[in-house]
Amino acid sequence: MLTDIRIKGIFLLGYRFPKTVANKRNKFIKKMVMAMKVTIADVASKAGVSKTTVSRVLNGNFSHTTEATKQRILNAAKELDYSPNALAKSLKSMKTNIIGMVLSNLKNPFWTTVLEGVEDTCRELGYNLMICNSNEDPTVEEQFIKEFQMRQVDGIVLHPTAQNNHIYQKLADSKLPLVFINRRVGDLSALNVVMDNVKGAKTAVDHLLKNGREKVAVVLYDNRFVSPWRERKEGYQKALLANNFMPEDFLVLEVDQQKGNVKKETIQFLKENPEIDAIFSTNNMLTMEVIEAIKEMGLEIPVDIGIVSYDETVWARHLTPPLTTIWQPGYEMGRLAARNLINSIEDPSFQTGQTIILEPQLIVRESCGNIKSKV
Amino acid sequence: MLTDIRIKGIFLLGYRFPKTVANKRNKFIKKMVMAMKVTIADVASKAGVSKTTVSRVLNGNFSHTTEATKQRILNAAKELDYSPNALAKSLKSMKTNIIGMVLSNLKNPFWTTVLEGVEDTCRELGYNLMICNSNEDPTVEEQFIKEFQMRQVDGIVLHPTAQNNHIYQKLADSKLPLVFINRRVGDLSALNVVMDNVKGAKTAVDHLLKNGREKVAVVLYDNRFVSPWRERKEGYQKALLANNFMPEDFLVLEVDQQKGNVKKETIQFLKENPEIDAIFSTNNMLTMEVIEAIKEMGLEIPVDIGIVSYDETVWARHLTPPLTTIWQPGYEMGRLAARNLINSIEDPSFQTGQTIILEPQLIVRESCGNIKSKV
């Protein structure tokens, strides 16, 4: 009794026992907690039936059970506040109903939208979501994939760094349902849900050209490993070529986003190429810097320089002038990825290896029109 | 052989078997997959030792093991590409190393920052993160909490809807480590990591007042269940009272964000109170609408109306004029929540029931200065 109180007192004060004593205490506490956990056996004995029957009833297999026993069991479960242990269930059934998702960048609001799509779909379909953030680091990505495998997730949604082909291959071979999003990883028996980046880029540049721009530059971020990078560049080039420009006319600025001097680089670039009258910016984070650069040079949008930016954002329409953007169906991408993944989890004969391509859309605002009439 | 090829052919074509046949196939596939899974027993037999020894070695208990056997085991594990089953491990040890997090709003970039803090910390400390989104729905919140309990997560980070006090109480009583973030839920033996919203609001309004504003209004979002709502309102009132204003001078607009006509309501409000020369906006989403409203009325920021907004965002400095904001340490909040939660998981005597309060900061830009000189 005394000990009890003393322990409790110390406990309340948050006192830390010396290691060994603390360990003993912890073990003791653990044991107590475990003893308090109510299992299916407790429900069974309380209801006076076997564990099997309880399991059956609780899983909705009433078909061969008396209404009376069913009620007894349900009551017992409620009274004991029984909550089944998903771990044990999963260990037995080899099904966790968990989906693992590897993101590479939490900062960009685009990914929040995607995440929302995945999360919503998981919930609707009875899955839980485990997420982690590779931060574009292939080593971290690899570690997380292993982690997911150990945890026996039912499937993985992966925004690949695209620098771990060996791992992706192994993963696909392991038959663990897998879907790549946003970035293409070809030739694997895995689902792909991606955007049509060539089209998006082409649309953007076409729009600039149609508005009378004659020297359209592209500002590219710095990840040439990934398909959207290649495709947006390609789209830019295609648009120019289709409008009778030559490869010599390509005006490409590749910036290192990590370094944080995008603005400086842009100013430099614009000074070296004063003929530029339009910029296609390939992502929303870049765009902010580009706009700053333009303003800092005393140029005006859209009069001096028109701009179209990839990625619609909440703030695009509130900028001055309101920004013309390429919107991508991020939420849809998330939903489709999750839904298809779950399909292939629940039906192993579900068609795998297919690629779903989503269409971006041009949202016209005021950052391209009203070009300064040339002399 | 023939069957094999046929099945394979159909499989590749994504043909769906009739239900019963499909079930048989799936069961077959499942069995094959399970047979292929390499367990600790496989490693043991390959290395010619018992499971016990393998377990010991793989968990770093070399102390009583020959270097030779250790190597044999390590090699066997590598050759078989053995990956331990975390489910079984957890079932036995009653420890999942999973933290569950309930968010209420994925759309607001503030939460992405918090999530990042939590995620980073979990990774560093060897935990995985399971997230879900209550969308401010208490029923969903309740369901997710139950889900987490069934999954035996080691702890929960909760952004409470604040409408489930009964559940919170039960959760706290269950001794499952728990931390509330951002919104206070008092009197429970759970950690709280929150912001000083009174101070943030007071700072914002003080700033407006110091810049010569005389009629400062507040635009409040519509969730009066939650502590930040009360505290921001309180901060606004305190600031006015401390500057010799009377309660009659309070100018409060409460808007229903869901309905989506914040802009309209704001315009209405401004028309009814034309003397207003400053607005304190209580969250970043609201602010956009308020700014639109002001612009639409032909008023100019900051000349006619000054504005300070809660929540710093990437776009605040790019607006015209650049927005003065209250920055909140969201990333820090995430980190602290996770770190303290994990502390209390790993040391049950860790002080519980404490509240950590983080300080917001005023970021001064140009949306308050240059007031129109009054006649």
Add this chain to the structure above:
DNA sequence: GTGAAAGCGCTAACAA
């Protein structure tokens, strides 16, 4: 230094 055996909480084939 190593292994046999029990058991974490649950499900499901097979009996009764």
Add this chain to the structure above:
DNA sequence: TTGTTAGCGCTTTCAC
């Protein structure tokens, strides 16, 4: 209609 029993893959006493 219900119960017995044998595991799922792992850790951990307790022997040897």
